[in-house]
Amino acid sequence: MGHTIYFYSKTTDKPVKYVAPDFALKDITTIPRHEHITVKSHGCSLWWLEYGGRMDTVHDTEAIKWELWKVAYGVWDHLKNSGKFPETANQTLEWIGSIPGKRESRRVEGDYMLSQSDIVDQKAFDDAVSFGGWAIDLHPADGVYSDKSGCSQFHSAGVYQIPYRCFYSRNIENLFVGGRLISASHVAFGSTRVMMTCGHNGQAIGMAAAMCHEATLKPRDLLEQGQMRALQTRLIKCGHYIPHVNADDHGDLVQSATLEASSELKLKALCPCAESASLEGSRALLLPAPKGAFPQMSFKFTSAEDKELVFQLRGTSKQGNFTPDITHEEKRVALKQGKDVEVTVTFDYEAEQEEYLFVCIMACPGVSMQLSDDLISGMMSLSNSGNKAVSTNLIQQPPEGSGFDSFEFWLPERRPGGKLPAVTFSPPLSTFAKDQIKSSYYRPFITSNLWLADSDDKKPSITAKWDKAQAINKVVLFFDVDYDHAMESVQFGHHDDAMPFGVKAFQLKDGEGNVLYENDNNHHGRVEICFPETATTDSLVLEISDTHGAPAAVFSMQAYG
Secondary structure (H helix, E strand, C coil): CCEECCEEEEECCCCCCCCCCCCCCCCHHHCCCHHHCCCCCCHHHHCCCEECCCCCCCCCHHHHHHHHHHHHHHHHHHHHHCCCCHHHCCEEEEEECCCCEECCCCCCCCCCCECHHHHHCCCCCCCEEEEECCCEEECCCCHHHCCCCCCEEECCCCCEEEEHHHCECCCCCCCECCHHHCCECHHHHHHHCCHHHHHHHHHHHHHHHHHHHHHCCCHHHHHCHHHHHHHHHHHHHCCCCCCCCCCCCCCCHHHHCEEEECCCCCEEEECEEEEEEECCCCEEEEEEECCEECCEEEEEEEECCCEEEEEEEEECCCCCCCCCCEEEEEEEEEECCEEEEEEEECCCCEECCCEEEEEEECCCCCEEEEEECCCCCCCEEEECCCCCCCCCCCECCCCCCCCCCCCECCECCCCCCCCCECEEEEEEECCCCHHHHHCCCCCCECECCCEECCCCCCCCEEEEEEEEEEEEEEEEEEECCCCCCCCCCHHHCCCCCCCCCCEEEEEEEECCCCEEEEECCCCCCEEEEEEEEEEEEEEEEEEEEEECCCCCEEEEEEEEC
């Protein structure tokens, strides 16, 4: 794969002329996909202006950069001066990168080389320290001058583990390897190369390097079972996520405490708002379902004629995934013509444990479903739709023999879209109990892992109590900063200036009501509080006085002596 160079424009209050430099591309038709360039094409949208895959991407970077500049300045000349885009009259070229972004160059062999099958099969590793989730995303070597699609992307059905053995050299005994150099095949690298995965890998390498420094160890020495579990635990406790790996943390005093909460959310309903969603395509509510019987649910629909609605209760073929590839049950319910007609669906399914399930309302043209403005941590609405930047199909349909699985795409929408459906639950949904804060998963995974206070609780609190006083020096809190909502480049723009699920203002008190710590403008997901003096108390109370919009939510409260 080649390099890409970014540029972006700015709208001014008067016309701006543009004279292209002499080296700019003159004939835009030499780009086979030039018709894909529109006035909305800027910044991240033009990732496919790529070049260098046929060259030495290490030693020919300067030549590649000049070719990319030629293309980028030529594209802007086309947008400004071809006469096809009069709306660019007041726009100016605000910035263009001087350093091309490398996709692929050197990679270093470690004790393990990640492969396509590891990603697709979501292979489990004893030394898992990181994870990835991007598609295996391969680009044509000819880049911008190729007549093929700018990329071919094929997904696994869920996120995958990355083993520690990919992060150090197999024959240079003191060399860690991170970023886009890790030990992965060309195909697997098509997924691991993206920045969020590289950053997560870097966190694991940094912690491993610290442990090697502390104990005078070489990278490979951490494969010893006790060292590896210590590395995984230290990573998890600092907020690092490793799917299907729990922390071995015997020092957390809250694990032995009795928990009390001012309230626990028993979700009776998501209240209707003025908006509705069309059922031209299938939609779903993803929720943490209780162990045992599934609650009865009632929705409201509008239809100009009598219809039959199809509801499916779906789960996943692999625990912890969020791809609804198993249908547990299907119900067909008559819908009468009318506005905001209530329809109740009752499933007979009983879960053996708490798990995430999908209530799918299958496509029914001419029908719309009432939505809600309510925001609830750990719940999400989805639609059976394809991301046009990746696939125009609703189903992943890989070439025969490629090794990729076929499954449906169910995608979330970005706020302010993606609203939950208006719905009532009978009995109320009760999967947000206080004991969940003892989990070492600090995000929705298998279940919500959340304590949620009731929405009517104006000053929610959760208390850890012990039989005798404890000496506490440090408290660590994990709040919900909405791990389900991708924070892409700011060039895409964001609806929220703060994640609404986050706790904004809180106090930490001892058993006698003394304030040990307070914060009235928090935006962090992980808050580590180190007391200047040891607090000796038989109770630790977390009181929440304000959030950024949604009901108070806490993943974890930990205390250490």
